[in-house]
Amino acid sequence: MTQPPFVSIEQLSVDFRTRNGIVRALDKVELSIKKGETLGIVGESGSGKSVTAYTLIGLLDAAGRVAGGSAMFDGMTMTGASESQLRDLRGREISMIFQNPRGALNPIRPVGKQIEDVLLRHARASRQNARAKAIEMLQQVRIVEPEKRYWSFPFELSGGMCQRVMIAIALACDPRLLIADEPTTGLDVTTQKATMDLIRDLTRERNMAVILITHDLGMAAAYADRIIVMQQGQVVETADVKTLFTRPAHDYTKKLIAASPGPYSELDDLTAVTNGPADAKRPRRVSAADPGQQAAAAANKFLLEVIDLVKEYPHRQKQGWQWPWSKPDDADSGFRAVDGISFQIKRGESLGLVGESGCGKSTTSSIIARLLDPTSGDIIFNGQNLTTFRADQFAHQPQRSLIQMVFQDPTESLNPRYTALDAIAEPLKRLKKITAATEIKQRVEKMADLVGLPQHLLTRFPHQLSGGQKARVGIARAIAVDPLLLILDEPTSALDVSVQAVVLQLLDQLKTELGMSYLFVSHDLNVVRLLCERVIVMNRGKIVEQGLADEVLRNPKQEYTRILVDSIPHFEPDNL
Amino acid sequence: MPDQLLQIGRRLLQAVPSVIGIVIISFALTRALPGDPAVYFAGAMADEESIAEVRQALGLDRSLVEQFFIYVSNLLQGDLGLSLNTGLPVLEELLTRLPASLELTFTGLGLAVLIAVPLGMLAATRPGSWIDHLCRVLVTAGVSLPTFFTGLFLIYIFYFLLGWAPSPLGRLDILYLPPPHVTGFYLIDSLLAGDSETFWAALRQLVLPAFTLGLFALAPIARMTRASMLSALGSEYVRTARANGLSHRKVLFTYAFRNAALPLLTTLGMVFSFLLGANVLVEKVFAWPGIGLFAIEALVASDYAAVQGFVLSMALLFVVVNLMIDLLLTLIDPRVSMSD
Numbered sequence: 001m002t003q004p005p006f007v008s009i010e011q012l013s014v015d016f017r018t019r020n021g022i023v024r025a026l027d028k029v030e031l032s033i034k035k036g037e038t039l040g041i042v043g044e045s046g047s048g049k050s051v052t053a054y055t056l057i058g059l060l061d062a063a064g065r066v067a068g069g070s071a072m073f074d075g076m077t078m079t080g081a082s083e084s085q086l087r088d089l090r091g092r093e094i095s096m097i098f099q100n101p102r103g104a105l106n107p108i109r110p111v112g113k114q115i116e117d118v119l120l121r122h123a124r125a126s127r128q129n130a131r132a133k134a135i136e137m138l139q140q141v142r143i144v145e146p147e148k149r150y151w152s153f154p155f156e157l158s159g160g161m162c163q164r165v166m167i168a169i170a171l172a173c174d175p176r177l178l179i180a181d182e183p184t185t186g187l188d189v190t191t192q193k194a195t196m197d198l199i200r201d202l203t204r205e206r207n208m209a210v211i212l213i214t215h216d217l218g219m220a221a222a223y224a225d226r227i228i229v230m231q232q233g234q235v236v237e238t239a240d241v242k243t244l245f246t247r248p249a250h251d252y253t254k255k256l257i258a259a260s261p262g263p264y265s266e267l268d269d270l271t272a273v274t275n276g277p278a279d280a281k282r283p284r285r286v287s288a289a290d291p292g293q294q295a296a297a298a299a300n301k302f303l304l305e306v307i308d309l310v311k312e313y314p315h316r317q318k319q320g321w322q323w324p325w326s327k328p329d330d331a332d333s334g335f336r337a338v339d340g341i342s343f344q345i346k347r348g349e350s351l352g353l354v355g356e357s358g359c360g361k362s363t364t365s366s367i368i369a370r371l372l373d374p375t376s377g378d379i380i381f382n383g384q385n386l387t388t389f390r391a392d393q394f395a396h397q398p399q400r401s402l403i404q405m406v407f408q409d410p411t412e413s414l415n416p417r418y419t420a421l422d423a424i425a426e427p428l429k430r431l432k433k434i435t436a437a438t439e440i441k442q443r444v445e446k447m448a449d450l451v452g453l454p455q456h457l458l459t460r461f462p463h464q465l466s467g468g469q470k471a472r473v474g475i476a477r478a479i480a481v482d483p484l485l486l487i488l489d490e491p492t493s494a495l496d497v498s499v500q501a502v503v504l505q506l507l508d509q510l511k512t513e514l515g516m517s518y519l520f521v522s523h524d525l526n527v528v529r530l531l532c533e534r535v536i537v538m539n540r541g542k543i544v545e546q547g548l549a550d551e552v553l554r555n556p557k558q559e560y561t562r563i564l565v566d567s568i569p570h571f572e573p574d575n576l
Numbered sequence: 577m578p579d580q581l582l583q584i585g586r587r588l589l590q591a592v593p594s595v596i597g598i599v600i601i602s603f604a605l606t607r608a609l610p611g612d613p614a615v616y617f618a619g620a621m622a623d624e625e626s627i628a629e630v631r632q633a634l635g636l637d638r639s640l641v642e643q644f645f646i647y648v649s650n651l652l653q654g655d656l657g658l659s660l661n662t663g664l665p666v667l668e669e670l671l672t673r674l675p676a677s678l679e680l681t682f683t684g685l686g687l688a689v690l691i692a693v694p695l696g697m698l699a700a701t702r703p704g705s706w707i708d709h710l711c712r713v714l715v716t717a718g719v720s721l722p723t724f725f726t727g728l729f730l731i732y733i734f735y736f737l738l739g740w741a742p743s744p745l746g747r748l749d750i751l752y753l754p755p756p757h758v759t760g761f762y763l764i765d766s767l768l769a770g771d772s773e774t775f776w777a778a779l780r781q782l783v784l785p786a787f788t789l790g791l792f793a794l795a796p797i798a799r800m801t802r803a804s805m806l807s808a809l810g811s812e813y814v815r816t817a818r819a820n821g822l823s824h825r826k827v828l829f830t831y832a833f834r835n836a837a838l839p840l841l842t843t844l845g846m847v848f849s850f851l852l853g854a855n856v857l858v859e860k861v862f863a864w865p866g867i868g869l870f871a872i873e874a875l876v877a878s879d880y881a882a883v884q885g886f887v888l889s890m891a892l893l894f895v896v897v898n899l900m901i902d903l904l905l906t907l908i909d910p911r912v913s914m915s916d
Contacts, residue, residue, distance in 0.1 A: 090821030103812040118820045153910045
């Protein structure tokens with residue numbers, strides 16, 4: 001075996017110039033890939049997985065610099081190659097697909113043309129047959145009506161379709177190495193599975209090597225042959241999939257594996273590695289199936305009752321000019337985002353609301369949070385019908401403080417000009433009408449303690465806080481006004497798994513301590529199962545299935561739920 | 577494409593309320609001006625009686641509402657009234673002067689675009705380089721120097737000190753005859769007539785005022801080009817294009833610039849309307865016989881019909897230019913739909 005490996009990265013170090021001096025992004029990274037092999041690179045944000053790929057392909061941005069070591073591709077040194085040499089290789093020998101496919105495509109160029117650009121650049125087609133070849137590529141990535149889609153713009157296609165187009169572009173010139181950088185982040189689970197299966201099939205057909213960069217251990221387990229785990233710019237472990245999951249060697253790998261929620265994991269297991277075995281540190285979550293508990297709940301009235309909720313959106317403006325005062329045509333009923341759903345939440349109960357994007361789960365939660373008016377239906381909250389108030393006036397009602405939300409993106413949902421203290425104090429001032437500065441400060445500090453946010457961080461601005469800390473601020477802000485119902489809209493989807501584990505545990509602990517009810521909106525059944533007793537599965541505005549969370553996840557009765565459950569990439573060490 | 581024609585028609589209809597508003601406002605504004613045209617035109621020696629006579633002759637003794645309806649009904653017949661200053665119909669005055677203003681404005685805008693867009697692109701592709709600094713200096717100069725100052729400064733240097741430029745007195749030196757009227761643009765007309773001598777003479781007259789306007793227009797265009805190119809170059813689709821090994825040219829023009837051109841076009845529409853305003857001063861400085869000069873003279877004399885006509889034509893021009901920019905945007909950007 002004197003032949004050099006197909007791709008080898010040796011002792012690669014990369015520095016980034018930042019305002020605070022030089023930061024080492026990669027530290028002596030070693031990896032190699034054989035022909036036709038799929039290598040998974042796993043790690044949390046900032047671990048250097050993307051930087052590794054960008055260095056290999058020569059796309060490091062201006063602030064980055066290779067400080068040592070080398071990256072070789074098929075006997076050629078990529079780290080010292082000239083830009084024009086690299087440009088010839090990119091797209092022809094090595095190609096790349098990115099996350100957020102819609103943003104990664106030129107928004108004002110037909111997708112077919114974008115495929116042609118690559119074909120023409122690498123002389124894989126002539127002007128005469130480029131179009132036919134582009135359509136053929138669209139066909140290969142299983143896009144229906146490729147002739148028609150050739151002229152589509154990215155905004156006219158779904159996220160999954162855009163990623164297919166990206167794959168078509170990446171594979172157009174038959175490269176020998178494909179780098180997939182979080183290719184399915186932001187896509188629905190079923191779309192995610194279809195996309196990953198497509199990548200696997202197409203790359204196997206062509207005997208291509210693949211670097212799959214992901215934060216999702218389950219996905220790496222399902223699609224990679226070998227996995228390297230990265231942490232803070234270093235490779236901490238390299239192993240084939242089976243070894244990695246059955247006998248993880250490094251503590252960080254163990255921590256990551258534990259923190260990834262699987263179909264059978266419990267909340268305490270998530271941080272078992274860091275905290276030691278979870279021998280009933282906290283009282284076990286009481287299952288709602290417990291008959292005693294159920295009787296007690298029945299005696300208690302429901303906290304929230306949703307009855308036949310409908311939200312209709314009018315179709316886009318009809319063709320032709322209309323008088324502004326003319327009534328919309330009754331016969332033409334619009335699109336029903338929420339189509340007659342009913343459910344209840346008991347006091348102290350958590351209900352999971354699960355479904356893919358566009359299923360109506362966010363609309364439902366916004367209506368319950370009274371940020372949006374329903375078309376019809378009732379919301380009985382704490383004995384009062386909330387639909388009697390208009391959404392734009394609900395902020396003045398005393399019930400406003402009783403229903404609070406925790407939003408999806410902890411960064412976007414905090415005002416960048418407010419310190420953590422200001423953010424948490426805001427609802428106290430607005431809803432509780434507390435004006436005394438000392439009282440506000442006292443309350444905020446209490447909230448910070450409750451959510452485990454160190455008090456010295458309270459004076460910091462969002463950009464000075466980590467993702468987990470921002471999530472805590474978001475939660476503290478929501479619970480500051482003593483709500484009875486907390487609506488959690490994908491509160492952990494923007495967080496790393498290890499942070500997610502801690503936040504989930506915090507939420508569970510707060511629920512028992514404060515006796516709140518949760519409406520947990522998520523696309524991830526495994527996460528929902530950890531926090532909720534009951535779960536509702538929605539599809540196209542309707543409830544498809546509901547029941548106890550464990551039950552629904554393990555024995556789905558409906559076809560749709562089964563597909564949803566099956567699509568979640570997960571690792572079961574026994575089945576590897 | 578009948579669908580698109582329908583959209584264009586609808587977009588044109590949307591302009592109607594603005595035009596109606598402009599008619600009302602221009603009427604009201606001119607009446608609110610200080611000064612009494614009757615006194616002005618009756619002359620310095622006039623007594624009460626002759627002023628009243630003039631006032632009656634001008635129809636100014638009627639109520640404002642009456643005057644307005646007379647104005648509107650004349651307007652509907654395409655009659656903008658008589659200019660008291662020149663004694664000619666306002667419409668005729670505007671039509672003969674408009675080409676002069678447009679020739680100047682378009683040349684100025686064209687110059688600005690030709691300089692600013694490449695400059696902004698170069699600055700965006702090489703941030704921190706000398707060209708980026710040059711761009712910044714020019715932008716600052718363009719913003720901070722008023723047009724009348726730039727105009728006088730250029731005249732001082734190129735006419736008075738160096739003597740390279742002809743005397744800043746209108747569109748053509750008195751030695752030349754204007755070319756036969758076809759478009760009203762001297763440059764084009766002289767070329768059509770095959771009269772290269774007149775062409776060069778007209779061009780020599782045009783250079784200084786056009787540069788004065790151009791420097792003014794350059795600043796916002798260069799700044800916008802630089803900013804939108806920077807954001808396009810940092811975008812994910814440009815990263816994709818680079819990851820696919822597309823040539824530098826293709827990445828820069830097809831991927832980055834076409835996207836950057838969208839906000840740029842919107843800016844161009846705004847800059848054009850600034851130029852219409854700046855024109856008035858530049859025409860005054862260079863004695864350019866455009867509608868700006870005409871408007872100043874009318875304003876001084878409280879020449880109602882002329883001022884109204886000027887405001888109205890400027891507003892219409894503005895509406896037309898923005899309409900064209902909207903249409904262009906829909907052609908370039910598939911996401912823009914005019915029905916919204």
